[in-house]
Amino acid sequence: MAGFTRLPQVEEPACGLANRRNKGSNMQREHPGLLEKMGYGLGDAGCNIVGGAVFLFLNYYYTDVYGLSAATVAIIWLGVRVIEAVSDPLIGLLADRTWSRWGKFRPYILFFALPYALFCIMMFTQPHFGETGKALYAFFTYLFMSITYSFINIPYVALGSVISYDAKDRVACQSWRFIGVGVATLILTLSLLPMVAWLGGEDKALGYQRAVTVLSLLGLVMFLLCFALVRERVTAVVPKNDTLRNDLRDILRNDQWPRLLLLTFVNVLPGFIRMAATLYFLTWVMQAGAGYITLFMSTGVVGMILGSALAKPLSDRFCKLKIFWWISLFLTLWSAGMYFLPPTPGALFLVVYFILNLVHQVAQPINWSVMADVDDYVEWKSGKRLTGINFSCNFLALKIGLALSGSLVSATLALFHYSGGAASQPAAAVQSIQVLFCLVPALGYLATALCVRLLHVDRQAMVTVSAELNRRRENYAQLTDYVAGQQPHGRANGEPAPHV
Numbered sequence: 218m219a220g221f222t223r224l225p226q227v228e229e230p231a232c233g234l235a236n237r238r239n240k241g242s243n244m245q246r247e248h249p250g251l252l253e254k255m256g257y258g259l260g261d262a263g264c265n266i267v268g269g270a271v272f273l274f275l276n277y278y279y280t281d282v283y284g285l286s287a288a289t290v291a292i293i294w295l296g297v298r299v300i301e302a303v304s305d306p307l308i309g310l311l312a313d314r315t316w317s318r319w320g321k322f323r324p325y326i327l328f329f330a331l332p333y334a335l336f337c338i339m340m341f342t343q344p345h346f347g348e349t350g351k352a353l354y355a356f357f358t359y360l361f362m363s364i365t366y367s368f369i370n371i372p373y374v375a376l377g378s379v380i381s382y383d384a385k386d387r388v389a390c391q392s393w394r395f396i397g398v399g400v401a402t403l404i405l406t407l408s409l410l411p412m413v414a415w416l417g418g419e420d421k422a423l424g425y426q427r428a429v430t431v432l433s434l435l436g437l438v439m440f441l442l443c444f445a446l447v448r449e450r451v452t453a454v455v456p457k458n459d460t461l462r463n464d465l466r467d468i469l470r471n472d473q474w475p476r477l478l479l480l481t482f483v484n485v486l487p488g489f490i491r492m493a494a495t496l497y498f499l500t501w502v503m504q505a506g507a508g509y510i511t512l513f514m515s516t517g518v519v520g521m522i523l524g525s526a527l528a529k530p531l532s533d534r535f536c537k538l539k540i541f542w543w544i545s546l547f548l549t550l551w552s553a554g555m556y557f558l559p560p561t562p563g564a565l566f567l568v569v570y571f572i573l574n575l576v577h578q579v580a581q582p583i584n585w586s587v588m589a590d591v592d593d594y595v596e597w598k599s600g601k602r603l604t605g606i607n608f609s610c611n612f613l614a615l616k617i618g619l620a621l622s623g624s625l626v627s628a629t630l631a632l633f634h635y636s637g638g639a640a641s642q643p644a645a646a647v648q649s650i651q652v653l654f655c656l657v658p659a660l661g662y663l664a665t666a667l668c669v670r671l672l673h674v675d676r677q678a679m680v681t682v683s684a685e686l687n688r689r690r691e692n693y694a695q696l697t698d699y700v701a702g703q704q705p706h707g708r709a710n711g712e713p714a715p716h717v
Contacts, residue, residue: 247381247450248381248383248386249380249381249386249390249447249448249450252446253380253446253447253448254389254390254393255393255397255446256442256443256445256446256447257376257377257380257390257393257394257397257443257446257447258390258393258394258395258396258397258398259397259439259440259442259443259446260326260369260373260376260394260397260439260440260443260447261370261373261394261395261397261398261401262397262398262400262401262436262439263330263369263401263436263437263438263439263440263443264333264366264369264370264373264436265397265398265401265402265405266401266402266404266405266432266435266436266439267334267337267405267429267432267433267436268337268366269398269401269402269405269406270341270405270409270429270432271362271619273402273405273406273492273495273496273514274409274496275340275359275623276290276493276496276497276623276626276627277496277497278341278425279293279355280627280630280635280637280638281637281638282343282421282422282425283343283351283355283422284348284351284637284638285351285352285355285637286631286637287627287628287630287631287635287637288627288628288631289352290623290627291623291624291627291628291631293352293355293356293359294619294620294623294624294627295620295624296356296360297356297359297360297363297620298616298617298619298620298621300360300364301363301364301367301613301616302613302617304364304367305367305371305609305610305612305613305616306606306609306610306613308367308368308371308372308605308609309371309375309605309606309607309608309609309610309612310464310605310606310609311605312325312371312372312375312604312605312609313464313603313604313605313606314605319444320379320448320449321372321375321379321449321604321605322372322373322375322376322379322449322605323372323376323444323447323449324372325368325369325371325372325373326369326372326373326376326440326443326444327440327441327444329365329368329369330369330436330437330440330441330444331437332365333362333365333366333368333369333436333440334433334434334436334437335433336358336361336362336365337362337429337432337433337436338426338429338430338433339358339361339362340355340358340359340362340429341425341426341428341429342358342426343422343426363616367609367612367616369440370612371605371608371609371612372605373443374585374588374608374611374612375604375605375607375608375609376447376449377390377391377394377585377586377589378451378588378589378592378604378607378608379449379450379451379604380447380448380449380450380451381450381451382450382451382687384586384589384590384679384683385529385532385533387586387589388528388529388532388533388537388582388583388586389529391528391581391582391583391585391586392525392526392528392529392582393525394525394582394585395521395524395525395528395578395581395582396522396525396526398521398525399518399519399521399522399525399578400522401436401439402518402521403515403518403519403522404432404435405432406511406514406515406518407511407515408428408432409428409429409432410507410510410511411511412424412427412428412431413425413428416428416431451602464601464603464606465606467595467599467601467603468595468599468601468603468606468607470599471591471594471595471598471599473591473594473595473672473673473674474591474595474607476668476671476672477587477588477591477611477672478610478611478614479614479668479671480584480587480665480668480669480671480672481584481588481611481614481615481618482614482615482617482618483618483661483664483665483668484580484584484618484665484668485614485615485618485619485622486618486621486622486658486661486664487548487552487577487657487658487659487661487662487665488577488658489618489619489622489623490622490625490626490653490657490658490661491552491653491654491658492622493622493623493625493626493653494626494650494653494654495514495654496510497626497630497635497650497653498560498650498651498653498654499513501642501646501647501650502560502647502650502651502654503560503561503562503566504562505562506562509562512567513562513566513567513570516567516570516571516574517570517571517573517574518574519571520570520571520572520573520574520575520578521574521575521577521578522578523575523578524574524575524576524577524578524579524581525578525579525581525582527575527579528578528579528580528581528582528583529582531579532583532586536675536676537583537586537587537590537675537676538587538669538672538674538675538676539675540579540580540583541580541583541584541587541665541669542666542669542670544576544577544579544580545580545662545663545665545666545669546662546663546666547576548573548576548577548658548659548662549659549660549662549663549666550659551569551572551573551576552573552655552656552658552659552662553655553656553659555569555570555573555654555655556651556652556655556656556659560651580665587672587674588607588608588611590674590679590682591607591674592604592607592608593679593682593683593686594674594678594679594682595607596686597682597685597686625653625657626653629649629653630646630649630650632649633645633646633648633649634646
């Protein structure tokens with residue numbers, strides 16, 4: 218029949234088509250409740266209660282505890298990302314082609330939670346090897362941790378796009394997600410260094426291993442709760458099983474998707490560069506003690522939690538892209554201004570850092586909800602819902618940003634002759650740390666503002682896209698009901714439905 222998409226073969230009785238349609242209609246009307254939104258937040262909390270240690274402490278751990286040179290650490294960061302440039306998109310393609318009684322994305326959270334926790338512990342375990350052996354051990358444990366992290370987090374972030382048909386629900390889920398990240402990071406920053414001292418005593422390496430073991434077990438519980446509490450609701454307008462080549466071709470032809478990848482990559486640079494430089498900044502520029510370091514990091518995390526909570530009420534009232542634009546401009550000026558403040562431990566820098574993190578974090582749930590909008594936009598343009606590959610490639614862009622940030626910090630320290638574990642550092646190295654903490658992120662925020670202007674999935678455009686997708690779903694549902702009604706009631710189970 219010209220003008221209609223060919224229906225896939227389905228081995229079910231005629232009444233199954235109508236039942237499937239009714240189930241989809243019920244899912245469209247159903248909204249996730251508060252407990253489910255909180256459960257969704259626990260997923261990224263589980264990732265970040267240990268994964269946050271990678272952002273905040275791994276550079277410092279590798280150079281000052283584990284004993285690697287800053288140049289070696291930079292090579293490890295980049296080497297792992299090169300491998301993930303291949304593995305992450307494949308994970309997304311695999312997730313798009315997965316179906317189980319638990320859905321497309323939830324099973325990955327269940328089955329990869331334990332391997333991720335084990336590799337996190339191994340990553341912070343110091344072997345008794347020589348210099349080359351330790352470098353190889355660090356590379357492979359970090360690689361396997363990153364791959365298992367991807368097997369959880371790529372389906373997890375894609376799950377946020379299929380948890381509800383309602384755009385406001387999606388922003389709410391992303392807000393709870395980043396609140397969960399904030400709470401997990403707060404637990405991490407408040408507990409990691411005290412646990413290192415308490416569980417390891419004079420042996421810092423042993424202290425890190427035991428502390429990360431405790432946090433990994435807590436993260437494992439969070440993953441299992443996320444799996445149990447969250448449901449998948451959104452399905453493609455027309456189910457399709459196309460080839461990998463055609464899926465990649467269709468998403469690459471979409472004008473908004475490459476711009477979104479660029480935005481995701483640029484947007485993570487300021488935060489990741491600052492996080493990688495934070496412990497160096499507090500130790501060598503501020504010369505702060507352990508108590509102030511814990512207070513400083515915790516103050517920033519509290520700001521992040523509040524910023525995440527503000528994302529939904531702001532995006533309910535204003536266009537998300539406009540919010541993103543103004544926030545990026547504000548942070549450009551605010552971060553640059555921090556460079557001119559006296560870097561001394563005190564209340565002033567705490568307040569400035571709190572405001573920085575609060576405003577910065579408002580944009581993060583918005584960034585991820587825009588990914589869901591582009592997912593709808595891709596389906597509207599191509600007729601395919603390519604959630605897995607969309608989010609896996611955005612996740613890869615994020616991790617490339619993480620690698621570049623860590624490598625930039627490590628390479629800069631190496632350039633200015635930073636020596637891990639030394640009693641003092643060259644003045645040029647200390648100055649470079651201050652630049653990395655303040656001025657380099659300011660440039661990143663400015664680049665983010667420019668990238669936001671490239672996107673066209675604003676509020677008005679998404680109203681049109683959502684209305685059209687809903688109309689197509691209704692038309693497809695009516696068509697399947699018509700096909701079911703034309704079939705003989707006596708047809709045996711297992712006999713394939715006729716094609717249209």
